[in-house]
Amino acid sequence: MTTSPSLRNDQQQTSQKLLRVNELFFSIQGETRDSGLPTVFIRLTGCPLRCVYCDTEYAFHDGNKISIADILHRVAEYRTRHVTVTGGEPLAQKASLHLLKLLCDEGYQVSLETSGAMDIAPVDDRVSRIVDIKTPGSGEADKNRFENLEHLTPEDQVKFVICDRTDYTWSRERLTEYQLNERCEVLFSPSYGELSPTTLADWILEDHLPVRLQVQLHKYLWGDVPGK
Ligand code: SF4
Numbered sequence: 001m002t003t004s005p006s007l008r009n010d011q012q013q014t015s016q017k018l019l020r021v022n023e024l025f026f027s028i029q030g031e032t033r034d035s036g037l038p039t040v041f042i043r044l045t046g047c048p049l050r051c052v053y054c055d056t057e058y059a060f061h062d063g064n065k066i067s068i069a070d071i072l073h074r075v076a077e078y079r080t081r082h083v084t085v086t087g088g089e090p091l092a093q094k095a096s097l098h099l100l101k102l103l104c105d106e107g108y109q110v111s112l113e114t115s116g117a118m119d120i121a122p123v124d125d126r127v128s129r130i131v132d133i134k135t136p137g138s139g140e141a142d143k144n145r146f147e148n149l150e151h152l153t154p155e156d157q158v159k160f161v162i163c164d165r166t167d168y169t170w171s172r173e174r175l176t177e178y179q180l181n182e183r184c185e186v187l188f189s190p191s192y193g194e195l196s197p198t199t200l201a202d203w204i205l206e207d208h209l210p211v212r213l214q215v216q217l218h219k220y221l222w223g224d225v226p227g228k
Contacts, residue, residue: 014068014098014102015067015068015069015072015102016067016068016069017067017068017095017098018065018066018067018068018095019044019065019066019067019068019071019093019095019096019099020044020045020046020063020064020065020066020093021042021043021044021045021063021064021065021066021071022043022044022045022056022058022059022062022063022087022088023041023043023059023063023226023227024040024041024042024043024071024074024075025040025041025043025227025228026038026039026040026041026078026080027039027041027218027227027228028217028218028221029082029084029217029218030216030217030218030219030221031113031130031159031187031189031214031216031217031218032111032130032157032159032187032214033157033185033212034082034084034111035214035217036217037082038080038082039080039082039083039084040075040078040080040082040083040084041083041084041086042071042075042083042084042085042086042099043056043059043086043087043088044059044063044085044086044087044088044089044090044092044093044096045059045060045061045062045063045087045088045093046059046060046061046087046088046089046092046093047059047060047087047088047089047092047115048089048092048117048143049089049115049117049134049140049143050139050140051134051138051139051140051161052137052138052139053137053138053161053163053191053192053194055192055224056087056088056226058226059087059088060088068095068098068099068102071099072102072103072106075103075108076106081107081108081109082108082109082111083103083108083109083110083111084110084111084112084113085099085100085103085110085111085112085113086112086113087113087114087115089114089115089117089118090112090113090114091112091114091118091119091120091123092118097122097123097124100112100123100124100127101124104124104126104127109128110124110126110127110128111127111128111129111130112127112128112129112130113130113132114129114130114131114132115132115134115140115143116131116132116133116134116143116144116145116148116158117134117140117143117144117145118145119145119147119148120148120151121148121151125153128155128156128157129152129155129156129157130156130157130158130159130187131148131149131152131156131157131158131159132158132159132160132161133158133159133160133171133174134161135160135161135162135163135167135170135171136166136167136170137161137162137163137164137166137167137191137194138161138163146178149178149180149183152180152183152184153183153184154183154184154185155184156183156184156185157184157185157186157187158180158183158184158185158186158187159186159187159189159214160174160186160187160188160189161189161190161191162188162189162190162191162195162200163191163194163195164194164195165203167191167195168188168200168203171188172207172209175209175211181210181211185212186210186211186212187211187212187214188200188204188209188211188212188213188214189213189214189215189216190215192216192219192224197213197215200213201213
């Protein structure tokens with residue numbers, strides 16, 4: 001099948017769209033069910049939230065405008081199948097939707113890490129979406145967009161970052177209320193340096209919760225270092 005000149009023109013215009021990129025790097029995926037896999041991370045600048053435990057505040061403002069074509073070129077240099085678009089909040093930049101689509105078109109396995117405060121409906125359905133549900137301990141629970149949960153599929157994951165027992169109880173209630181484990185995989189992650197993974201593991205086992213405990217593997221490997 002040949003591509004029509006007008007379609008080619010559209011594709012070229014799309015690939016010239018600019019995104020503000022905070023960093024682009026190759027590392028080990030430390031979270032989600034892809035934990036442990038070598039992955040290219042594209043961290044987009046900007047986030048409308050201010051979670052108290054945020055470990056990427058440097059991504060709120062700094063970054064360079066780069067065309068989608070150039071981003072694709074840089075990703076290809078790492079010769080890996082797995083690409084994660086993260087932030088900040090990637091969906092705060094509209095052109096991120098084009099980037100996600102073009103990454104899928106190129107044959108990458110693409111995941112998106114999003115705060116749960118933005119509409120995930122327009123995201124290409126080949127993308128695995130990791131959607132946060134912000135707990136009270138984050139200070140941003142009122143930003144949760146629970147309508148997003150209707151769009152979740154088994155390819156997606158929801159993530160609770162849990163700071164203390166109050167957060168745990170709240171998360172367990174949302175798990176039941178929205179029957180989350182019937183929609184997709186559910187991740188319970190202890191807030192790094194705030195709640196012991198062992199304590200969270202014990203709570204999950206006591207309650208027989210159908211969730212996956214995750215630790216931030218990259219922090220155990222390299223500590224709290226940007227670009228890792
Ligand atoms: S949503 Fe993520 S990037 Fe934004 S403030 Fe919260 S933890 Fe930080």
